[in-house]
Amino acid sequence: MQTFNFEVQEEEIGQRIDKYLTDSNSDWSRNQIQDWIKNGLVVVNNKQVKANYKLRMDDEIVVTEKPVEEVDLVAEDLGIEIYYEDKDVAIVYKPKGMVVHPAPGHPNGTLVNGLMYAIKDLSGINGEIRPGIVHRIDKDTSGLLMVAKNDIAHRGLVEQLVNKTVTRKYTALVHGIIPHEFGTIEAPIGRNPRDRQEMSVQDDGKQAVTHFNVLETFDKYTLVECQLETGRTHQIRVHMKHIGYPLAGDPKYGPKKTMDIGGQALHAGVIGFDHPVTDEYIERTAELPEYFEELIRKLRK
Numbered sequence: 371m372q373t374f375n376f377e378v379q380e381e382e383i384g385q386r387i388d389k390y391l392t393d394s395n396s397d398w399s400r401n402q403i404q405d406w407i408k409n410g411l412v413v414v415n416n417k418q419v420k421a422n423y424k425l426r427m428d429d430e431i432v433v434t435e436k437p438v439e440e441v442d443l444v445a446e447d448l449g450i451e452i453y454y455e456d457k458d459v460a461i462v463y464k465p466k467g468m469v470v471h472p473a474p475g476h477p478n479g480t481l482v483n484g485l486m487y488a489i490k491d492l493s494g495i496n497g498e499i500r501p502g503i504v505h506r507i508d509k510d511t512s513g514l515l516m517v518a519k520n521d522i523a524h525r526g527l528v529e530q531l532v533n534k535t536v537t538r539k540y541t542a543l544v545h546g547i548i549p550h551e552f553g554t555i556e557a558p559i560g561r562n563p564r565d566r567q568e569m570s571v572q573d574d575g576k577q578a579v580t581h582f583n584v585l586e587t588f589d590k591y592t593l594v595e596c597q598l599e600t601g602r603t604h605q606i607r608v609h610m611k612h613i614g615y616p617l618a619g620d621p622k623y624g625p626k627k628t629m630d631i632g633g634q635a636l637h638a639g640v641i642g643f644d645h646p647v648t649d650e651y652i653e654r655t656a657e658l659p660e661y662f663e664e665l666i667r668k669l670r671k
Contacts, residue, residue, distance in 0.1 A: 378429040387414065388421040391433060393576070406433065443472060443501075448484030453514060453654040458523040458647050460489055460502075461654045466512040466633065466661070471503055481515070491519050504528060505601060510619075510633025512659050513540070514641040526646025531601060537642030538598040540606055541585070541658060543635035543665065544615040545625060548592045552583035555609040559602040568622060569604045571612045578602045580609045588669040591618060607634060618665075629665075637662055 374395070382390060388407065392400045404421045406412050411434040414423065451463040464470065464481050471482045485492060485502055492502030502517045504527045516536070518524035530536050560575030562568040579599035586593040592615065596606045604623070610616055611623045618624065620634035629635070642653030658666075 372435045374433040374435065376431040376433070378425045378427060378431070380427060382425055383427055385425050386421070387412070387419060387423045387425060387431070390425055391431070406435075411435075443486060444478060444483060445486035446478060446483040447487050448479070448481075450481070450484040450488045452488060453656065454652060455489070456645075457491075458519055459527070459645065459652075460517040460519060461514055461641055461652070462488075462517055463656055464507060464511075464513060464515055466510055466659060469509050470506045470515070485517060489517065489519065492517070505531060507638050508604065508607075508634070508636075511540075511636045511638060512656075512662075513638025514654060514656050515638070516641060516643060518646075523646045527643060530643055530646075534599050535644065537640060537653060538601070538638065539640035540596045540598070541637045541639050541662070542594050542596055542606060542610065543618040543662075544592050544594060544610050545590065545618055545628070546592065546615045547587050547590070548584050548594065548615055550584070552581070553613075555580045555582070555613055557609060557612055559605060559608055569602065569608050571608065576600075576602055578605050578609065580606055582610075586666075591669060593666065606636060631661065631665065635662060635665060 376391075376394060388400055388403045391403045391412070392398055403412070407419065407421045410418050412419070413432050414429050452460055453463060454461040462481070462485065469480045472478070472480050482501060482503060489502065502519065504516045504518050504524060507513055507515060516527050518527055527536075556579045557571040558573065558575035559569050559578040560572035562570040577600060581597045581599065582594045584592055584594055596610075598605060602608075607617055607620055607623045616624045617634040617636055619629040619631040624634070637656075637658055639658065640653065640655050642651065644651055
């Protein structure tokens with residue numbers, strides 16, 4: 371087991387320990403940290419604490435990172451499309467409606483299950499049930515994802531995400547007519563204190579930056595391309611709602627009256643990155659899915 375040591379500084383006083391540790395290591399998720407705290411793998415001044423413990427000056431924190439566990443998952447032939455693959459990395463397509471990785475009560479039919487069938491040598495890192503997965507897109511978002519096939523590649527791709535050097539472009543249909551050709555939304559995102567299942571713009575949230583440009587306007591909608599600089603949960607959906615143009619079909623962040631298309635009209639069409647071993651730049655593009663193309667054809671009429 372690997373251990374990590376932290377000493378609290380003045381500007382960190384009062385933070386919740388689970389948030390502090392999540393912000394301190396980009397490889398750790400908040401759920402992961404909370405699980406470690408619950409299992410006594412995080413101690414402060416040699417004592418166990420709860421996830422809501424507020425940091426004090428000179429607190430000494432020791433985190434024992436949980437080792438990677440063997441993942442007992444079923445490989446399934448789900449027809450996963452592979453857009454690029456070599457011995458280190460792959461780029462794969464996730465269709466709308468597919469969950470990226472297994473969760474309690476949802477162990478099968480996920481992208482991970484499909485990847486285990488399609489790609490035989492995936493990385494498992496951080497002890498989480500998501501072998502090979504470097505980043506995610508929402509269940510009802512279609513598009514391309516990077517996949518690591520070994521831990522060196524995994525760390526290299528994660529580092530590029532942290533350094534904001536990965537190209538990620540999304541096509542989205544939003545309510546309303548945006549009156550300008552392009553823009554940048556820079557607004558921190560955190561958990562909505564009134565609904566923990568939602569994200570929202572929060573003063574104390576994590577930095578989040580989305581660039582967008584208008585592709586086409588319709589009677590009551592605008593087609594935009596969004597490019598992520600950061601990758602917060604639901605970032606595009608939250609940011610576009612924040613500026614008054616929520617995504618069409620979005621059941622969580624859209625208006626009450628929106629399109630019934632089985633979820634938000636959002637497609638991760640372009641992914642590009644420097645190969646973590648060879649340094650070669652790799653970029654792939656996935657065309658819009660048929661439902662999205664049909665939606666645009668109807669709006670043009």
